[in-house]
Amino acid sequence: MISSVLYIIISLIGGWILCRFIYLKWKQKQYKKAFIETYKNTKITLPKFITGYNSNFVNFEVIYINKEQYKLAERLGLNKVFETRIHKIHQKINNYKTNIIVYFSWETRTFNFSP
Numbered sequence: 729m730i731s732s733v734l735y736i737i738i739s740l741i742g743g744w745i746l747c748r749f750i751y752l753k754w755k756q757k758q759y760k761k762a763f764i765e766t767y768k769n770t771k772i773t774l775p776k777f778i779t780g781y782n783s784n785f786v787n788f789e790v791i792y793i794n795k796e797q798y799k800l801a802e803r804l805g806l807n808k809v810f811e812t813r814i815h816k817i818h819q820k821i822n823n824y825k826t827n828i829i830v831y832f833s834w835e836t837r838t839f840n841f842s843p
Contacts, residue, residue: 755817759788762813766806772797787829788814798834807832 756779763777776791790810792798801807811830 755786758817759786759814762810762817763790766810766813767801770801770804770806772800772804772806775801782829785829787831789831789833792832792834794836795834798832801832 759779760777767774773793775793775797776789778789778791780787780789790807792801807830814830
């Protein structure tokens with residue numbers, strides 16, 4: 729009796745993990761599609777695209793090869809288009825701030841954290 733209950737519990741947990749894995753892979757495809765659709769056939773070199781998870785929210789980093797490419801993408805409005813596409817993917821989630829979790833940078837950028 730106990731072994732069958734334990735088997736059911738383990739099966740349910742395994743099923744939940746499998747469903748979560750499939751869901752995350754599906755979301756990854758949506759993110760990649762939004763990225764490719766935004767930056768393909770433009771005047772800029774395709775930037776790097778990194779997806780990560782922090783505090784149960786997904787975050788994105790788009791890294792251009794240099795500052796000029798970043799500035800060109802800004803002028804063309806590509807960064808705003810990408811943020812809009814990400815927002816549409818997550819429109820059902822309350823308090824989802826795309827300007828906080830989508831970060832745009834370039835490879836040679838340095839940061840100065842002093843006040």
